[in-house]
Amino acid sequence: MIIDAHLHCTGRENTTDVLRTLDEAGIDTGVLLAPFLGDGYSLNDAASLRRANEHLSRLVRHHPDRLIGFAVVDPRDPAAPQDLRYAVEDLGLRGCKMVPTGWYPYEERVQPVFAVANELALPLLFHSGIFIDGRSGRFCRPTYFEALRDHPRTRVALAHMGWPWTDEALAVALIDRIHGIPYEQAQFRLDISFGPPPAYRREVLARMLEVLGAGALQFGSDCFLPCSGAHVMERRQWVIDLMDELELGADTRHRLWCGTAAAWLGLKLEAEAPPMALARPHGLPRRNAHDEDSTGGGGAAHASVPRPWRPICC
Numbered sequence: 001m002i003i004d005a006h007l008h009c010t011g012r013e014n015t016t017d018v019l020r021t022l023d024e025a026g027i028d029t030g031v032l033l034a035p036f037l038g039d040g041y042s043l044n045d046a047a048s049l050r051r052a053n054e055h056l057s058r059l060v061r062h063h064p065d066r067l068i069g070f071a072v073v074d075p076r077d078p079a080a081p082q083d084l085r086y087a088v089e090d091l092g093l094r095g096c097k098m099v100p101t102g103w104y105p106y107e108e109r110v111q112p113v114f115a116v117a118n119e120l121a122l123p124l125l126f127h128s129g130i131f132i133d134g135r136s137g138r139f140c141r142p143t144y145f146e147a148l149r150d151h152p153r154t155r156v157a158l159a160h161m162g163w164p165w166t167d168e169a170l171a172v173a174l175i176d177r178i179h180g181i182p183y184e185q186a187q188f189r190l191d192i193s194f195g196p197p198p199a200y201r202r203e204v205l206a207r208m209l210e211v212l213g214a215g216a217l218q219f220g221s222d223c224f225l226p227c228s229g230a231h232v233m234e235r236r237q238w239v240i241d242l243m244d245e246l247e248l249g250a251d252t253r254h255r256l257w258c259g260t261a262a263a264w265l266g267l268k269l270e271a272e273a274p275p276m277a278l279a280r281p282h283g284l285p286r287r288n289a290h291d292e293d294s295t296g297g298g299g300a301a302h303a304s305v306p307r308p309w310r311p312i313c314c
């Protein structure tokens with residue numbers, strides 16, 4: 001099974017096309033974020049975000065197994081707490097994406113939204129790290145999200161591994177590891193959508209795996225819908241290539257592709273074919289430092305073709 005834990009809607013997509021994109025890319029379940037960048041939607045326009053959440057609700061409502069809708073709210077807006085509650089309880093959305101721009105996660109004024117998320121025990125996705133489009137990333141440093149520890153029932157994912165503050169993001173997620181909290185109950189995890197430019201990726205992912213383990217890391221393409229399945233598959237291939245270069249074992253790959261995200265989303269994974277099926281079978285199975293199971297597996301490194309880095313992230 002493969003979960004794409006970070007897919008953007010724009011308002012221009014429809015359900016049929018989204019499902020086709022997922023099928024073409026081999027994605028079983030997609031976490032779809034309500035539109036908030038352009039096409040009449042803006043993080044600075046709360047009314048547009050209400051429209052965005054309504055659009056997303058219509059988009060996902062008949063496919064709860066494949067499409068998981070995340071509301072977007074501006075927590076500075078006084079109505080945002082009730083907007084979030086409405087999005088979950090009435091619109092059927094199942095989590096929330098927030099992008100700190102013009103507010104810091106530790107500010108008093110944004111805590112009421114976090115409190116609602118805590119009450120509903122929601123999975124939350126936050127942009128963390130700089131913005132590639134030139135907006136200031138100063139609101140999005142990973143340590144600022146420690147404020148969520150005051151809302152311990154929320155399940156937080158920090159996008160892009162916080163790049164360029166990847167050590168800082170690692171440290172935030174490490175606290176749960178230090179305290180011995182099982183991955184499935186940890187409050188923080190990181191999505192590995194890039195984020196780090198190509199020259200950084202192998203080093204960053206290897207360090208995250210070594211220190212945090214794959215149970216704290218989840219795949220997200222960060223693609224903007226509508227798009228082709230080939231576009232999502234290209235992002236998947238970046239990850240597959242890194243997995244092969246790092247010679248990751250089957251259990252590690254399984255956690256990255258779906259295990260971590262399933263726990264974040266509160267999904268029960270059904271028994272499935274061995275996760276080796278997710279890997280491209282290069283060479284003989286082998287065991288290495290990144291394997292977390294006893295099965296070994298994975299694949300030998302292979303020469304990867306450099307792929308263009310698309311400088312879009314949010």
Ligand SMILES: [Zn+2]
Nearest residue numbers: 008222313314
């Ligand atoms: Zn994004």
